[in-house]
Amino acid sequence: MELPQIPPMLATPGSLPPARQDARWAYETKQDGQRAVVSLPGDGTVLLRARSGRDITAAYPELAALGTALGSTPAVLDGEVLALDAEGRADFQLLQSRMGLADSPGLAARRAARTPVHLVLFDLLHLGDRSLLPLSYTRRRGRLEELGLSGPAWSTPGAVVGHGAEALRATREHGLEGLVCKRLDSVYEPGVRSRAWIKIRNLRTEDVVVGGWLPGRGRLGGLPGALLVGQRAAGSLRWVGGVGTGWSEAEREELAGLLRAAASDECPFDPVPAVAEARWVVPRLVGEVRYSTRTRDGMLRQPSWVRLRPDLTPEESSAYLPDGTA
Structure with missing residues (x-):
């Protein structure tokens, strides 16, 4: 099946939603990696595209096995490729040694042995023969979690609904990059920097x-x-x-x-x-x-x-x- 090429939705820098609106938002850890839209055609292959639309699949050979994770069901997912330090935190400097190697598969394989990456998945844009873009974040996220995508080099981290102040404080206490706030009723807007998604960087x-x-x-x-x-x-x-x-x-x-x-x-x-x-x-x-x-x-x-x-x-x-x- 030929899947649509979907540019990723982008978050707008900002601050936490007002406390009275807290329950209308989900909160996810902001990751310090390379954004990737992941296409699974259902034939055992996987295609990763960077935010620019460039094919970066060959740079991350350890993610090839994800192509069989959903069997013959086609899907397009949104996520971030990370390199983790010894404490399990995303380290962009480590990731830089893995980026830009899509045209050098041999070198990419050698680097993968030394510095493996991990793909975190946080949205589902297309499943089977249906686009999920018009659905709310809540419904897309529910369908994503039902897929149970967890493997040796990929996972689906949880999101917290409400409790934004506590979530932000936790990212600071654990030395994480920040928080992304996503409105529960928001549709997916390809290529748009939307106010429905707000990113907060811990500085x-x-x-x-x-x-x-x-x-x-x-x-x-x-x-x-x-x-x-x-x-x-x-x-x-x-x-x-x-x-x-x-x-x-x-x-x-x-x-x-x-x-x-x-x-x-x-x-x-x-x-x-x-x-x-x-x-x-x-x-x-x-x-x-x-x-x-x-x-x-x-x-x-x-x-x-x-x-x-x-x-x-x-x-x-x-x-x-x-x-x-x-």
């Missing part, structure tokens, strides 16, 4: 020391387009990433003046990062950044600027890399 904040910057382009000419920031470890300032968002126009102007006054020909980071067009400064400015998580070598993922900390010197700040990082 952390830390102090950093500014050690350089990158010039902006276009209307930002002469102003910082990104700050290069670091934290101390083993007596040196280690680069932990570039921060390019989070400022108002006035704050960017203020930073430009401070950076010009602190200009230096010497890079303060050890080791020196390979960043083209970097402008270095004396590392005396402290700022606070918000970020989602760290890579295993200490780099900040998805950092954004919160505020300058003129009340702190680098020595007084908490800008230290955590133990065991970098």
